[in-house]
Amino acid sequence: MTVRVGPWSVRLAPRALIACLGLVAALCVVSVAALSTGEFTVPVPDIVRAVFGQGTPVAELIVSRLRAPRVVTGLLVGAAFGVSGAIFQSLTRNPLGSPDFIGFTAGASTGGIVAVVAGGTATQIAGGALAGCMVTALLVYALAFRRGVQGYRLVLVGIGVNALLVAVNSYLLTRANINDAATAGAWLTGSLSGRGWDHAVPVALALAVLLPMCAAVARPMRMIEMGDDAARSMGIRVEAVRAVAITAGVLLAGVATAAAGPVVFVALAAPQLARRLTRSPGVTLGASALMGAVLLTAADLAAQRLLAPTQLPVGVLTAAIGGTYLALLLRKERR
Amino acid sequence: MRSAEEAAVGGAERGAVGGGAGGGSRGRAAVLVAGLLVTAGLLVLVAMASVALGARSMSFSTVIDAFLVPNGSSDHTVIRELRVPRTLLGLGVGATLGLAGALMQSLTRNPLADPGLLGVNEGAALGVTLALGLFGLSDPAVYVWFAFGGAALAAMAVHTLASSGRAGSSPVRLALAGVALGMVFTAVSSAILRMDPQTFDRMRFWLTGSLAGQTADTLARLAPFMAVGLVLGLLLARPLNALALGDEAGQALGVAVNRTRILTGVAVTLLCGAATAAAGPLWFVGLIVPHAVRALVGPDQRWVLPYSTLAAPVLLLGADVVGRLIARPGEVQVGIMWAVIGAPVFIMLARRRRVAAL
Numbered sequence: 001m002t003v004r005v006g007p008w009s010v011r012l013a014p015r016a017l018i019a020c021l022g023l024v025a026a027l028c029v030v031s032v033a034a035l036s037t038g039e040f041t042v043p044v045p046d047i048v049r050a051v052f053g054q055g056t057p058v059a060e061l062i063v064s065r066l067r068a069p070r071v072v073t074g075l076l077v078g079a080a081f082g083v084s085g086a087i088f089q090s091l092t093r094n095p096l097g098s099p100d101f102i103g104f105t106a107g108a109s110t111g112g113i114v115a116v117v118a119g120g121t122a123t124q125i126a127g128g129a130l131a132g133c134m135v136t137a138l139l140v141y142a143l144a145f146r147r148g149v150q151g152y153r154l155v156l157v158g159i160g161v162n163a164l165l166v167a168v169n170s171y172l173l174t175r176a177n178i179n180d181a182a183t184a185g186a187w188l189t190g191s192l193s194g195r196g197w198d199h200a201v202p203v204a205l206a207l208a209v210l211l212p213m214c215a216a217v218a219r220p221m222r223m224i225e226m227g228d229d230a231a232r233s234m235g236i237r238v239e240a241v242r243a244v245a246i247t248a249g250v251l252l253a254g255v256a257t258a259a260a261g262p263v264v265f266v267a268l269a270a271p272q273l274a275r276r277l278t279r280s281p282g283v284t285l286g287a288s289a290l291m292g293a294v295l296l297t298a299a300d301l302a303a304q305r306l307l308a309p310t311q312l313p314v315g316v317l318t319a320a321i322g323g324t325y326l327a328l329l330l331r332k333e334r335r
Numbered sequence: 336m337r338s339a340e341e342a343a344v345g346g347a348e349r350g351a352v353g354g355g356a357g358g359g360s361r362g363r364a365a366v367l368v369a370g371l372l373v374t375a376g377l378l379v380l381v382a383m384a385s386v387a388l389g390a391r392s393m394s395f396s397t398v399i400d401a402f403l404v405p406n407g408s409s410d411h412t413v414i415r416e417l418r419v420p421r422t423l424l425g426l427g428v429g430a431t432l433g434l435a436g437a438l439m440q441s442l443t444r445n446p447l448a449d450p451g452l453l454g455v456n457e458g459a460a461l462g463v464t465l466a467l468g469l470f471g472l473s474d475p476a477v478y479v480w481f482a483f484g485g486a487a488l489a490a491m492a493v494h495t496l497a498s499s500g501r502a503g504s505s506p507v508r509l510a511l512a513g514v515a516l517g518m519v520f521t522a523v524s525s526a527i528l529r530m531d532p533q534t535f536d537r538m539r540f541w542l543t544g545s546l547a548g549q550t551a552d553t554l555a556r557l558a559p560f561m562a563v564g565l566v567l568g569l570l571l572a573r574p575l576n577a578l579a580l581g582d583e584a585g586q587a588l589g590v591a592v593n594r595t596r597i598l599t600g601v602a603v604t605l606l607c608g609a610a611t612a613a614a615g616p617l618w619f620v621g622l623i624v625p626h627a628v629r630a631l632v633g634p635d636q637r638w639v640l641p642y643s644t645l646a647a648p649v650l651l652l653g654a655d656v657v658g659r660l661i662a663r664p665g666e667v668q669v670g671i672m673w674a675v676i677g678a679p680v681f682i683m684l685a686r687r688r689r690v691a692a693l
Binding site: 097098100144153157160162316326329 | 447452492495496505506507508510511512514515516518519522523525526529539540543618619665667668670671674675677678679681682685686
């Protein structure tokens with residue numbers, strides 16, 4: 001189905017459109033549930049009033065100050081991880097390609113731990129995570145570069161760097177004093193608790209800048225999936241597209257990790273689940289973003305309510321999602 | 336008389352792997368045997384260094400006296416109760432991981448196969464965590480079975496994941512599948528440990544891979560499993576040689592393909608499970624040692640396997656001794672040492688043009 005508006009035209013797949021609308025609906029349901037339930041239940045009409053600034057002071061405090069920032073941060077972080085995962089799965093042509101496995105998340109963790117040990121504030125920890133992620137990405141890219149960056153070499157070098165950084169992280173943790181180690185340990189599991197608007201805004205800004213960038217390279221990336229030579233023969237500047245895509249993917253993963261800590265497996269599972277849902281031939285960025293947002297907000301809701309009043313870190317839940325996803329892959333392949 | 340039979344099979348294998356020089360093979364064998372003896376000598380030296388060196392400095396005569404005329408002083412206790420078990424543990428764990436890596440690389444015909452990288456050690460670690468953290472089983476001879484279960488499960492899962500899809504298994508797919516599975520296992524392990532702060536504190540170092548903190552009793556309980564795995568693994572050299580060119584070629588040479596694969600799997604499970612139960616999930620020992628060995632002795636598994644078994648503990652113990660000395664009065668866990676040594680080598684291997692070459 002092609003929609004034409006003046007000189008522009010967009011190709012739309014009905015199935016993908018319906019799937020995305022379904023994801024948006026799911027996102028609304030999960031968000032409202034997260035806003036209204038908890039120790040203090042806020043009825044849905046009160047939420048609407050509070051959002052428009054006309055609710056009771058109590059409802060407004062709980063919804064706009066406490067719950068909404070958390071939900072919005074989760075949503076944005078999930079979307080960022082989803083897009084980042086989609087980019088790396090496309091680049092590596094592998095459903096297991098994910099920033100979690102090729103060092104970027106571990107690099108962000110290293111940056112975060114260093115900031116914790118140095119006694120940094122929350123903002124500095126976030127900055128450390130972002131810096132760590134970017135330095136790691138540069139390192140992996142440089143080490144994998146050999147007349148261009150092949151997907152497989154990126155993966156293998158990334159795995160090596162990942163192993164190194166995981167070791168560095170555990171060394172830093174064993175060297176840190178017990179309080180720092182506890183703070184860093186909590187941050188390392190990935191958590192959305194206590195997130196305020198100052199966490200959400202940087203992720204929103206990053207998404208606003210980087211999503212159009214990703215959209216611009218989405219089509220050439222599909223061509224590159226067919227092979228570098230095939231893409232080149234269609235006039236695509238392979239290395240340039242790849243560099244843009246990697247930059248966007250790394251920044252998204254870094255910003256997301258800075259806001260919520262290294263939440264693993266969202267970037268792995270979201271693109272593939274979205275692909276199954278939309279029945280598209282490859283990973284798609286928009287649907288992956290929506291799926292990531294749904295996964296992370298739902299996981300965070302479950303983490304808060306499953307064992308209430310005990311609050312689980314959301315990273316435990318997303319690890320469970322990752323395990324389930326791998327098990328599904330296994331089952332599919334046995335048939 | 337076995338010699339005729341041996342010559343016939345050996346000739347067939349040499350034909351199969353394309354290695355070995357017809358006439359000079361006896362001279363070459365002598366060189367290789369001498370090399371094995373040298374490696375064994377190095378092993379003895381490293382073991383002595385491991386007993387003599389550590390966070391606490393001691394004179395050489397004190398170390399000797401600790402064995403000849405133990406007087407119960409704190410120095411002697413440190414040597415007899417801590418350093419000797421630790422050294423023996425390093426020997427056992429190094430040998431098992433070296434052999435396990437060589438077997439895995441041979442079986443999968445994949446140069447990047449490694450017990451840690453492919454998630455097998457993490458699977459075993461999850462088994463141990465379950466046994467200790469959830470069921471409260473503290474006898475090593477009991478929880479090692481959980482390690483075997485986890486290792487076997489991980490090996491099968493990683494194989495299925497990697498060989499999925501039309502493209503089939505490749506070094507990259509196998510590595511990614513292993514890392515992905517390993518991360519899930521580690522996440523579950525640390526979630527379990529986090530629920531129980533006491534166990535977490537006890538197993539924190541074990542989870543990064545460490546030779547410290549195990550008693551002689553633990554070692555004695557695990558040693559039989561390691562020994563069985565080592566013997567079984569070393570006996571598989573001939574059939575694995577014949578499989579090197581492919582399953583059909585192996586079958587044509589009279590090897591029971593499936594039986595060899597299953598036995599290798601059993602050996603790998605025993606080796607990785609016992610090693611991980613003793614020292615936690617260690618990476619890269621099983622990757623790098625067989626690589627180095629193959630570069631020296633060629634592709635014949637009858638040499639690769641014993642060399643890997645003897646050389647790995649030299650390097651593992653060596654790294655452990657260095658880790659004890661560089662951060663005195665604390666120490667760097669051997670798992671961290673090996674990641675720092677191993678990762679650059681791994682990256683170098685990955686940068687090579689033909690990763691698939693074995």
